[in-house]
Amino acid sequence: MDMFINGAWQAAANGEIVEVIAPATGAVIDTVPRGTAADADAAIMAAAHAMEDWKRRPMAERVAIQKRCAAAMRAAAETVGAALHEELGRPLPACIAEITRSADLLDVYAEEGLRLSATISLGSAPGEKTVVTREPVGVVVAITPFNYPVTLLMFKLGAALIAGCTVVAKPAEDTPRSTLMLAEIFFRAGLPAGVFNVVTGKGREIGMAMVEHPVPRKIAFTGGTAAGKAIAAAATGTMKRVTLELGGQSAAIVCADADLDKATTAITRHGFANSGQFCYRVNRVFVERPVYEAFLALMVAKAGQLTLQPAGGEGDLGPLVNEKIFANSAAQSDDARERGARILLGGARQRGAGFEGGFYFPPTLIADATQEMLIMREETFGPVLGIAPVESAAEALALANQSRYGLAGFVFCRDLAKGLTLCEGLEAGSVWLNDIHRSSHYVPFGGMKESGLGREKGRYGVESYLEYKTMYLSYEVPS
Structure with a gap:
C-alpha cells in the first residue's frame, strides 16, 4: 500500500x-x-x-x-x-x-x-x-x-x-x-x-x-x-x-473483604486482553495477606483457561507484535525468577506446531513479587502479571503510588467507604472500583505523572x- x-x-x-x-x-x-x-x-x-x-x-x-x-x-x-x-x-x-x-x-x-x-x-x-x-x-x-x-x-x-x-x-x-x-x-x-x-x-x-x-x-x-x-x-x-x-504500570489493590471471584475474573480479563498489549491494563496486584493464597489459586485457575491462537488456528490470545515487545515479557519473567519469585503460570516462550514462526508468550503469573523486580516497576506491555502480598490496604496504596506512572488504578473492596478512600488516594487518571470496564467514550481518559x-x-x-x-x-x- x-x-x-x-x-x-x-x-x-x-x-x-x-x-x-x-x-x-x-x-x-x-x-x-x-x-x-x-x-x-x-x-x-x-x-x-x-x-x-x-x-x-x-x-x-x-x-x-x-x-x-x-x-x-x-x-x-x-x-x-x-x-x-x-x-x-x-x-x-x-x-x-x-x-x-x-x-x-x-x-x-x-x-x-x-x-x-x-x-x-x-x-x-x-x-x-x-x-x-x-x-x-x-x-x-x-x-x-x-x-x-x-x-x-x-x-x-x-x-x-x-x-x-x-x-x-x-x-x-x-x-x-x-x-x-x-x-x-x-x-x-x-x-x-x-x-x-x-x-x-x-x-x-x-x-x-x-x-x-x-x-x-x-x-x-x-x-x-x-x-x-x-x-x-x-x-x-x-x-x-x-x-x-x-506508558502505564497500573496497580490493582485487593482488600481482604473483596469478592475474590469477581476480582480475579476482572483482573484476568483486563490483564491479559490483547495479550497484555495496552497501556492501562493491570500490570501489578497488591493483595492483603489473609486472602493472598486464595487469590492466587483463583488466578491460576482462570488465567490457565486462556488459550493462545496458533497460526491458522483458534484461541483467546494472539502473538506479541514483534521481537522487541516479546523480549520485554521474557526479560521481566526471567528477572522475577532470578530474584526468587514463584512463576505460577507461563514464564517462557510458547513452543510447538503453529507457534514457532511468531512471538507467542503465554499468560504468566508471578507470585511473591517484590519492588526490586522489573515486573513491579516497569511497564510490561505483555501477558505478565506481578502479584505481591501486603499487610494492609494502606501499604498497598503506598506501593501502588511508588511509580513514575499514573495512568490507571483498580480497587476491589466490599467496604464502600474504604474502597472510595483508596480510589481517591490512587495517583492515576482513571480508577475502577469492584470491576474493570473499557474506558467510556464520554469521559476523559489520560494519565498523571509520567x-x-x-x-x-x-x-x-x-x-x-x-x-x-x-x-x-x-x-x-x-x-
Whole structure:
C-alpha cells in the first residue's frame, strides 16, 4: 500500500519501502512507503490547504460528514478488521470489534460538536460586548501505536475533525494498513481531500520531521514515555500544543473483604486482553495477606483457561507484535525468577506446531513479587502479571503510588467507604472500583505523572483541539 495524501495514493519521494510482517508467522504480508521529511511536508501542506475550507464548514455539515464516516467504518468492519488481524495478530472477532467501537466514538465526538458554544459576558458596559469563542487549533499531527491502531487514532481524529482541524496521521510501522484503509474509506464517504492524510515510515525519520515542522499547531501522541518526552521537547521549538498518552504500570489493590471471584475474573480479563498489549491494563496486584493464597489459586485457575491462537488456528490470545515487545515479557519473567519469585503460570516462550514462526508468550503469573523486580516497576506491555502480598490496604496504596506512572488504578473492596478512600488516594487518571470496564467514550481518559499530558474522549477530547479567542465589540447605542 502507498501513503494517502490529499485524497490520493502516493509512494515515498525516495521510492523506499518498509515491510509489514505478520506476527503470527513472521511472513511479509505487504509493504508501505518509508516516508521522509519531504513526504511529511507534502502531507502537512495538503492538510493546511484543506483546513482553510474545512474550518469554515458549518458545524452541522462537519457532523453529518463525520457520521457518514462512522457508518462507512461499520460497513467495512470485517474488511478492515481482517487486515488488522493479519498485521497485529489479535484474534479476528476482537479486531472487528475494535473497528465498530471506534466508529461509535466518532459519533460521540460528532454529538459533542453540536454542543459547543460561544459566550457573551453580561458585565459589559452599554455599547460594548465581550464574546468568548473557540477556534480550531490548526493542523494536527497524530502519531499512534500498534496495539489499538484504529481506536487510538479515532481518539484524536474524531475530536480534531469536529473541532475544524485537519490531520496528518503517522501509524506504527507494525500496523499501518488498517489506518491507510480508513483514510480511503473516509474520503469515499465524503471527507474532503487533504482533511485526513496518512504517512508511513520509521518513527524517528518521518515522525520527528512532522513534530518539528513549523505548520502543525498540535501533536497528539500515544506511545512510550521516552518517545513522548522527546516529542514534547521538540514541540517546544514552535510552541505546539501536545496531548500525550504515555506508558502505564497500573496497580490493582485487593482488600481482604473483596469478592475474590469477581476480582480475579476482572483482573484476568483486563490483564491479559490483547495479550497484555495496552497501556492501562493491570500490570501489578497488591493483595492483603489473609486472602493472598486464595487469590492466587483463583488466578491460576482462570488465567490457565486462556488459550493462545496458533497460526491458522483458534484461541483467546494472539502473538506479541514483534521481537522487541516479546523480549520485554521474557526479560521481566526471567528477572522475577532470578530474584526468587514463584512463576505460577507461563514464564517462557510458547513452543510447538503453529507457534514457532511468531512471538507467542503465554499468560504468566508471578507470585511473591517484590519492588526490586522489573515486573513491579516497569511497564510490561505483555501477558505478565506481578502479584505481591501486603499487610494492609494502606501499604498497598503506598506501593501502588511508588511509580513514575499514573495512568490507571483498580480497587476491589466490599467496604464502600474504604474502597472510595483508596480510589481517591490512587495517583492515576482513571480508577475502577469492584470491576474493570473499557474506558467510556464520554469521559476523559489520560494519565498523571509520567503517563502523559491532557485528556481524550468526550467533550474533553474535543476541547483539546480548540483555542479560546476573546473578541471585544464596541458599537454606538441608539439614542
